[in-house]
Amino acid sequence: MITDPLLLSIKLAAVVSALLFLIGIPLAGWLSITRLRWKFLIEAIVALPIVLPPTVLGYYILVSISPNSSIGSMYLDVFGSALPFSFPGLVVASVLYSLPFAVQPFLAGFESVDKRLSEAAWTLGASRVKTFLTIVIPSSIPGLITGGVLSFAHTLGEFGVVLLVGGNIPGSTQVVSISIYDQVQALEYEQAGQTSLTLLVFSFFVLSLVYATNRKVWTIWPKNS
Amino acid sequence: MAEKLLIDIQKDFPGRQVSIQTELELTPSWTVLFGPSGAGKSTVLRCLAGLETPDDGEICFGNEIWYSKNQKTCVTPQQRGTGFFFQDYALFPHLSVKKNIGYNLTEISKDEKNKRIARMVDIFDLSKLENRNIQSLSGGEKQRVALARTLCRHPRLLLLDEPLSALDNPSRIRLRKELRDLLRQFKIPVILVTHDRTEALSLGDRMIVMNHGTVLQDGPIAEVFSKPNQKTTAGIVGMENVFPGSIREKKDGLAIVEINDNLLEAANFGLDTGPVMVGIRAEDIVIRLARETNSSARNQLRGTIEAVVLEESLVRLTVNCGFSIDALITRESKEEMKLDVSREVTLSVKATAIHLFPH
Structure with missing residues (x-):
């Protein structure tokens, strides 16, 4: 069991980023090709977490996953434990909270791929799904990396939603941002300073690494041939 | 008697309309869609490939109905089996030359696939470029790769959208001479869109002149140039004899x-x-x-x-x-x-x- 809040945060961010790739790529792919008139509503829903106060979002998530709700009771029946104030609950909340930070760069990436590349693949007999997997995705690596990094970083830095949905249970839901808050409340400024600095250095390191890689990708695969 | 490609379509855009009614014999010959930019030539070509859906009319390829407003039929680009050559080539930038040529050749065995790619590489003189990155190719090389990729699937109809316009002048002149010979061995009907009269004269057997979305004249190429049916056509083709x-x-x-x-x-x-x-x-x-x-x-x-x-x-x-x-x-x-x-x-x-x- 991980007791270090920093490691727990990294674990949460990694799990959430991975899930966001699984959910965000099909969602953004669908948004990039659909001609549905009500597409803007889906886009608005995806973007909501950007403008909503984390406490509002956290409140609704907490209510909808509580054992009194249908989702919450179903989870309780299947797994034998409740979602709120647990690591899986945190994952659910963080995925929703970071969704726009993955979907929007993915979507921008997919939409920046020259449409004629897809058309060329169609005339060569490739289905829409095959075209998306073999042409669109490989041509939007920079957008995918950006989405991955942003959702990782955003999950690492979240506070309000985590506090409402996960509470402050060491080893299970006490992530690094909450432990810093705790330390400050307990007037342990030196410890809070150390944790903050660790988080700052770590975040900066990850972002630099990814942006450096991203730049390299850009030079290998420019957006338009 | 040769099968026919029947085109009778209309496509509306804000403030303009493209319409064409014609019938082409599906024999290995070149039909040129000729006209100034904005005449609607590319729209016709894209409707034939299935990349755009007309608003009315029908397209029949032999006995197959590709599009029919009345029957609510619209065959997808994947099912039409046309080869479409894009003006700026639309080569896949993340794939090598060889992988571009062999893209989605899934319905044939691996041996057959390699044989076909080898033949294309041979015909289009790409042997030294097979494993090269698309970005590193010159305009003329990209053009040959795009042609090879289009023809590797043995399309039933070849649609060329301004195939020479992205090239520099010397390459254009050279390829203009070569293109007809290169494509002769594939024995397929070709529809070429161009606004360049030299290209039309060098490559075409039949010419359809379009302007502002309508067909002005349709006939054997020498006849269209020599006997324009109206002043606008004469102005567009620009050569009377x-x-x-x-x-x-x-x-x-x-x-x-x-x-x-x-x-x-x-x-x-x-x-x-x-x-x-x-x-x-x-x-x-x-x-x-x-x-x-x-x-x-x-x-x-x-x-x-x-x-x-x-x-x-x-x-x-x-x-x-x-x-x-x-x-x-x-x-x-x-x-x-x-x-x-x-x-x-x-x-x-x-x-x-x-x-x-x-x-």
């Missing part, structure tokens, strides 16, 4: 060209003996009553005036000298020389005013 002919011999930078048993001398820019399209602008022809003995013009033809048509300040004379040829002169000249139907005249044309297009 076009004849099929052939270069008999070459000497001192000149080519001796035969048209209907008449021999003409033309300035030759590197063409070999063989079939050519010969173009002469009506305004480059000088009319005289008697045969000239001292003239720098290399070509003199005797003929009889068949028709006289007034065109604003000019007069268009159609002269029969074994074949019909148009000349443009001023009204004053016509009056002074008393030119009228059935009068016998001499036409003089400088060798440099005779344009040759390899065909």
Whole structure:
């Protein structure tokens, strides 16, 4: 069991980023090709977490996953434990909270791929799904990396939603941002300073690494041939 | 009898409409969709490929219905089996030359796939480039890879959207000469979109002239150039006299060209003996009553005036000298020389005013 809040945060961010790739790529792919008139509503829903106060979002998530709700009771029946104030609950909340930070760069990436590349693949007999997997995705690596990094970083830095949905249970839901808050409340400024600095250095390191890689990708695969 | 491609479609855009009704024989020949930009040529081509859906009408390829408004049918691009060549090639930037050519060849065995790719590499002279990154290729190389990729699937109909327009001038001239020969062995009908009359004359067998979304004229290429059915068409094709002919011999930078048993001398820019399209602008022809003995013009033809048509300040004379040829002169000249139907005249044309297009 991980007791270090920093490691727990990294674990949460990694799990959430991975899930966001699984959910965000099909969602953004669908948004990039659909001609549905009500597409803007889906886009608005995806973007909501950007403008909503984390406490509002956290409140609704907490209510909808509580054992009194249908989702919450179903989870309780299947797994034998409740979602709120647990690591899986945190994952659910963080995925929703970071969704726009993955979907929007993915979507921008997919939409920046020259449409004629897809058309060329169609005339060569490739289905829409095959075209998306073999042409669109490989041509939007920079957008995918950006989405991955942003959702990782955003999950690492979240506070309000985590506090409402996960509470402050060491080893299970006490992530690094909450432990810093705790330390400050307990007037342990030196410890809070150390944790903050660790988080700052770590975040900066990850972002630099990814942006450096991203730049390299850009030079290998420019957006338009 | 050869199967036919029936095109009868209409597509609406804000403020303009594209409509075309025509029938093409599905034989290995070249049809040129010709016209200025914005004429609707590319829209027609994209509708044929299934990349765009018309708003009305139908497209039938032999017995297959590709699109029909009434029957609510629209076959996907994947099922049509056309080869579409994009103006800027649309090569996949993350795949090598070889992988571009063999993209989605899934319905044949691996051996057959490799054989086909090897054949394409051979035909389009890509052997040194097989494993290269697309980004590192020159314009001409990209063009050959795009053609190879399009043809590797053995399409039933080849659609070329301005295939030479993205090339620099020397490559364009070279490929214009090569393209017809390269594609001959594939024995498929080709529809070419272009706004370049040299390209149309070099490559086309039949020409459909479009302007503002409608078809102005549709017929054998020499006929469309020589006998534009209206002034707009004449303005678009820009050359009144076009004849099929052939270069008999070459000497001192000149080519001796035969048209209907008449021999003409033309300035030759590197063409070999063989079939050519010969173009002469009506305004480059000088009319005289008697045969000239001292003239720098290399070509003199005797003929009889068949028709006289007034065109604003000019007069268009159609002269029969074994074949019909148009000349443009001023009204004053016509009056002074008393030119009228059935009068016998001499036409003089400088060798440099005779344009040759390899065909």
